[in-house]
Amino acid sequence: MKLLHHPDRKDLQLASVLYALSDPIRLYVVSEIRKHGEQACNSFKVPIAKSTMSHHARTLREAGVVYTRAQGTQRIMSLRTDDLNERFPGLLDSVLQAYDSSEQPELFTEQEEGLE
Amino acid sequence: MKLLHHPDRKDLQLASVLYALSDPIRLYVVSEIRKHGEQACNSFKVPIAKSTMSHHARTLREAGVVYTRAQGTQRIMSLRTDDLNERFPGLLDSVLQAYDSSEQPELFTEQEEGLE
């Protein structure tokens, strides 16, 4: 498969990173990776089509928020914690701290409950 | 004039704040307010029409990043530091620290130099 492009650490742009993190689904994805470690795209229980998830994964990757590697047919995403902390100290922590304390983590995962 | 709407502290949304901060002009405006204190909209040397600045000011205000009050014909913007720190501890600091250390503060202010 074609190589996935990842920006160099020095090329990370603050505005792009903030933009990538300004979407509820992407925030959720990043928070889940932070909590449970690297994840394949299909591990997130979000109510969107796989092509849409692919788009979000690409947005996060191209902003430099996640590193994506191929493993079999899966794409495993991990947080570029070191790069982000080096370039934007404290940013990732404060965003995820804010997310986990103010959003409902079950926003997507438990939305199927009680529907039948 | 009609009252400007400002969201309550409790209603601040992380994704909205991150989005408001994900634009180069808005980042610059916020950074300038942080460095020099409250500012009127016309104090920013940015290469955009005043209607566009009005739009950015509104985006920042509606996300809860700035508080805007009328003073004569001016709109004075100040950072909602306390509200932001209460809801999203460390976020504003890390964003502005990252901005000031990685962007060129003269991005807009000095772009006219050497053009004649």
Place this chain on the structure above:
DNA sequence: TCAATTGTTCGTAAGTAATCGAACTATTAA
């Protein structure tokens, strides 16, 4: 080889965002 799994890419549609200039409002100063 064939089918299933996982994800990407493409085409499309709907919605949103950034930008401008023109017209407007409100305030201040002459």
Place this chain on the structure above:
DNA sequence: TTAATAGTTCGATTACTTACGAACAATTGA
């Protein structure tokens, strides 16, 4: 009252974003 100043709002344009399903590609397993 008139003019200048500071912003807002409106309409239009252009561009981007999110979203979907269909088609495709790559890998794995039967």
